[in-house]
Amino acid sequence: MIRITVIGSGNVAQHLIKAFTKSDLVEIVQVFSRKKEVLSSLIGFEKIVSAFEDLKEADLYIIAVSDKAISEVSKQLPFQNRIVVHTSGTASLAVLDVKNRNGVFYPLQTFSKTKEVDFSTVPICLEAENPYDYRVLETVAKSISTAVYPINSEQRKALHVSAVFVNNFTNHLYQIGQEICEEHQVPFAILKPLIQETAEKVKTLNPIDAQTGPAKRNDSTTIEAHLAYLTNEKQKNIYTILTQSIQNNDKKL
Amino acid sequence: MIRITVIGSGNVAQHLIKAFTKSDLVEIVQVFSRKKEVLSSLIGFEKIVSAFEDLKEADLYIIAVSDKAISEVSKQLPFQNRIVVHTSGTASLAVLDVKNRNGVFYPLQTFSKTKEVDFSTVPICLEAENPYDYRVLETVAKSISTAVYPINSEQRKALHVSAVFVNNFTNHLYQIGQEICEEHQVPFAILKPLIQETAEKVKTLNPIDAQTGPAKRNDSTTIEAHLAYLTNEKQKNIYTILTQSIQNNDKKL
Numbered sequence: 001m002i003r004i005t006v007i008g009s010g011n012v013a014q015h016l017i018k019a020f021t022k023s024d025l026v027e028i029v030q031v032f033s034r035k036k037e038v039l040s041s042l043i044g045f046e047k048i049v050s051a052f053e054d055l056k057e058a059d060l061y062i063i064a065v066s067d068k069a070i071s072e073v074s075k076q077l078p079f080q081n082r083i084v085v086h087t088s089g090t091a092s093l094a095v096l097d098v099k100n101r102n103g104v105f106y107p108l109q110t111f112s113k114t115k116e117v118d119f120s121t122v123p124i125c126l127e128a129e130n131p132y133d134y135r136v137l138e139t140v141a142k143s144i145s146t147a148v149y150p151i152n153s154e155q156r157k158a159l160h161v162s163a164v165f166v167n168n169f170t171n172h173l174y175q176i177g178q179e180i181c182e183e184h185q186v187p188f189a190i191l192k193p194l195i196q197e198t199a200e201k202v203k204t205l206n207p208i209d210a211q212t213g214p215a216k217r218n219d220s221t222t223i224e225a226h227l228a229y230l231t232n233e234k235q236k237n238i239y240t241i242l243t244q245s246i247q248n249n250d251k252k253l
Numbered sequence: 254m255i256r257i258t259v260i261g262s263g264n265v266a267q268h269l270i271k272a273f274t275k276s277d278l279v280e281i282v283q284v285f286s287r288k289k290e291v292l293s294s295l296i297g298f299e300k301i302v303s304a305f306e307d308l309k310e311a312d313l314y315i316i317a318v319s320d321k322a323i324s325e326v327s328k329q330l331p332f333q334n335r336i337v338v339h340t341s342g343t344a345s346l347a348v349l350d351v352k353n354r355n356g357v358f359y360p361l362q363t364f365s366k367t368k369e370v371d372f373s374t375v376p377i378c379l380e381a382e383n384p385y386d387y388r389v390l391e392t393v394a395k396s397i398s399t400a401v402y403p404i405n406s407e408q409r410k411a412l413h414v415s416a417v418f419v420n421n422f423t424n425h426l427y428q429i430g431q432e433i434c435e436e437h438q439v440p441f442a443i444l445k446p447l448i449q450e451t452a453e454k455v456k457t458l459n460p461i462d463a464q465t466g467p468a469k470r471n472d473s474t475t476i477e478a479h480l481a482y483l484t485n486e487k488q489k490n491i492y493t494i495l496t497q498s499i500q501n502n503d504k505k506l
Contacts, residue, residue: 067475090475090478108443108444108446108447109446109447109450110447110450110451110454110465115454115457115458117450121446122446123442123443123444123446123447125443147443147446149440149443151439151443154437155437155438155439157437157478157482158433158434158436158437158439158482159434159439159443159444160479161433161479161482161483161492162429162430162431162433162434162439162441162444163430163444163447164466164467164468164479164492165426165427165429165430165433165491165492166426166427166430166444166447166448166451167447167448167450167451167465167466168464168465168466168467168468168469168495168499169426169491169492169495169499170423170426170427170448170451171451171454171455171460171463171464171465172460172464172468172495172498172499173418173419173422173423173426174418174419174423174455174460175459175460175461175464175502176415176418176498177415177416177418177419177460178415178459178460178461180411180414180415180418181411181412181415183411184407184408184410184411185408186404186408186411186412186415187402188415189376190361190376190378190400190402190404190412191361191376191412191415191416191419192455192456193361193362193374193375193376193400194361194362194363194376194416194419194420195419195420195423195452195455196452196453196456197362197363197370197420198363198419198420198423198424198452199448199449199451199452199453200449200452201363201368201424202424202427202445202448203445203449204368205368206428206431207424207425207427207428207430207431208428208431210424211421211424211425211428212363212420212421212424213417213420213421214417214421215417215421215425216421222320222343225343225410226413226414226417229410229411229414230414234498234501237494238418238422238494238495238498239414239417239418239422241490241491241494242421242422242425242491245425245429245487245491246421246422246425248487249428
């Protein structure tokens with residue numbers, strides 16, 4: 001059994017606690033949280049501590065707190081030479097205090113409080129300072145997920161920026177689609193199967209090969225009709241810049 | 254049995270022929286195509302005609318050709334006062350020759366030749382000039398799909414523009430995500446579960462409520478770090494304009 005302590009009580013911490021609880025290979029020693037109530041349904045009350053000096057020995061400490069708090073939390077840990085990781089997509093390994101053996105345990109998924117996540121398909125990106133520590137992280141990650149990757153801090157930045165495009169920005173395009181529908185009394189539900197199919201296609205096709213639509217076809221009549229139809233300047237700008245970007249694809253080839 | 258003739262041999266025509274063949278409520282009388290070979294695996298050779306004068310009587314003629322050919326094809330039809338529809342998201346009902354009773358039968362999905370589509374979940378948007386003809390279209394549509402909607406020409410434009418945002422543009426964001434990953438030797442596969450989850454969330458959450466990320470959080474440190482990390486001007490522009498658009502959301506509320 002690998003003995004783990006989780007530090008934090010937010011979204012990521014809670015989803016990790018749930019996933020570890022189901023695993024036979026790891027054991028949660030303690031959870032550090034200033035707000036004990038938040039975790040009451042997830043873990044025995046006696047395992048929740050809110051003072052750093054109450055932290056017991058563990059094989060791995062996972063700091064799952066907001067990016068800006070990671071460094072300070074790592075400084076406060078009252079021990080050294082143990083494996084300490086954070087779960088951030090943006091923070092580098094170097095933000096952790098050097099007194100411990102540091103690493104990163106970054107689950108790349110969008111977690112919301114209201115929606116259950118099947119952790120077994122969540123990619124976990126790992127980084128460690130030495131091969132032994134990496135092995136420990138890998139064992140822990142594989143106990144909850146089938147998709148485990150070695151990713152260094154530089155690569156993790158690429159992943160995080162890419163995630164902003166495929167998740168945050170994509171979701172915003174869904175919102176614009178909904179706005180246009182509602183402005184014209186059309187149920188947004190009509191578009192939901194298309195949204196699913198668009199995501200489904202990328203499982204088997206390269207996005208560039210799956211591209212369709214007026215921009216791809218250089219169908220300027222439709223593009224102009226769409227721009228004339230849109231009443232909102234923000235939407236027109238986004239339409240224009242993404243259309244140009246798709247059209248520039250073909251020039252590159 | 255409702256007797257249908259399909260005019261065209263492209264993607265939409267082929268998917269419709271496949272779907273109608275499985276239905277017990279409709280019968281395909283003929284398919285009009287200049288290229289008989291394309292359809293040889295889908296329908297008996299004797300049912301394929303390539304001269305308009307060979308078209309037999311049917312209850313419904315579905316013109317599934319490119320937008321710019323619809324009008325000309327409808328003019329060439331050697332009969333009048335029958336139900337004739339097109340399958341376009343952009344063309345209005347008025348492009349069809351007035352000698353027939355016109356309508357629209359628009360399946361809103363992204364069809365590709367290589368990927369099977371489950372037609373039962375494809376929304377079909379219908380428009381007709383009178384209630385009787387609408388009833389015929391509705392019966393046909395419901396024989397292949399569970400999602401059938403009355404949508405007039407003006408509403409259909411809204412749907413088509415929205416579809417460009419949620420399908421064409423979203424797919425392009427996937428492509429940019431892939432480009433950033435590949436530039437930094439990161440497997441794009443790591444992002445695929447996130448893409449699926451993003452689409453999955455919109456089934457139950459409003460996009461505006463599902464929004465996460467640095468733009469939503471007004472996390473200017475991360476936004477600046479991302480812009481500094483991106484090496485491509487096109488990507489920087491798209492990042493900037495979509496970030497601003499997400500940030501403007503909150504101002505509206």
